[in-house]
Amino acid sequence: MSKHHIDWIHHAPGSGRLERIEAYFSGNAYAMHRHDTYAIGSTLAGVQSFAYRGSERHSLPGGTIVLHPDEAHDGQAGTGEGFHYRMIYVEPALIQQILGGQALPFIKHGISTDPRLHAATRTLIQHMDSPMDTLEEQDALFDLAHALQACADKLAGHASKQHADYQAAERARAYIHSAMTDNISLDELARHSGRDRWSLSRDFRLLFGTSPYRYLTMRRLDLVKSLLMQGHTLVNAALAAGFSDQSHMSKHFVKTFGLTPLRWLNMHGKSSIIRP
Known part of the structure; x- marks a missing residue:
């Protein structure tokens, strides 16, 4: 347990479909941020505290954390012992491919004691050292x-009663992936999806949990992380991913991950390879 006195993050190998991590933090972990994936996992030891939807939550071993896409949250140790946890980050598009275009399931309080969720999550957070x-x-x-x-909370809102054009939203999502370094407009997305722009914007949020622009920004940040891990400079990674400059990228990085790019690299033992 000696390594638990130093903050660390371990990424499980293998999957290109979802991100799986195990981590330990001794104090403040993440500033307020929001990402466009579900964050689902379990606290293994200690108290994992976070602000979520206007309240302070405290996760203990045995429960399941379920943070909805695009909901702001932070993270810190609830006691002086720090906290150890495992988490998966699941793209809403994967959930949509299974549920077939329904409103995204919403767990209101961010922590669930339901044994069905605990059992379903356990399979994905085991064996973190192998794919x-x-x-x-x-x-x-x-x-x-x-x-x-x-x-899911059945009273999360009226959105579940709305009709959404899943195929049109999926065409727009695919176009974003194909042109993510370009200056994409909502009119372009509408043309490629076959849906009018305001209906498309509403459907995209309902089905994928975030706006088209936020989704585009996240895909660019994913590329930034990949390039930084390969040793690219902050400036080059920002420009290659379609950001106007390093400052613009760094601002979005902190808002999305709750860490500066350099702290994120340091947590992965990579900061020494990055030149200013």
């Missing part, structure tokens, strides 16, 4: 999507 078999991961994602749906 999951492809079929094992796909089966686990299927179980997780349906557990989320079964445990």
Whole structure:
């Protein structure tokens, strides 16, 4: 346990479909931020505290953390002992591929004691030192999507009663991936999706949990992280990913991940390879 006196993050190897991490923090972990994925996981030891939807939450071993896409939150140790946890980051598009274009499941309080969610999550956060078999991961994602749906707050809002054009929103999402370094407009997305721009914007938020612009920004940040891990400079990574400059990228990085790019690299033991 000696390594638990120093903050660390370990990324599980393998999957290109979802991110799996194990981490320990002794004090303040993340500033307020929001990302466009579900963050789902379990506290293994200590008290994992975070501000979420206007209240302070405290996760203990045995429960399941479920943070909805684009909901602001932070993270810190609830006691002087620090906290140890495992988390997966699941793109809403993966949930949509399983549920078929329904409103995203919403767990109101950010922490669930439902054993169905705990069981579905456990499969995905085990064996963090080795990749999951492809079929094992796909089966686990299927179980997780349906557990989320079964445990979701049925009174989260009227959005679940709205009709959304899933195929049009998916065409817009695919176009963003194909042109993410370009200056994309909502009119372009509308043309490629076959949906009028305001209906598309509403459907995109309902189905993928964030706006088209935020989704584009996140994909650019994913590219930035990949380039930084390969040793690219902050400036080059920012420009290659479609940001106007390093400052613009860094501002979005902190808002999204709650860490500066340099602290994020330091947590991964990579900061020494980055030149200013």
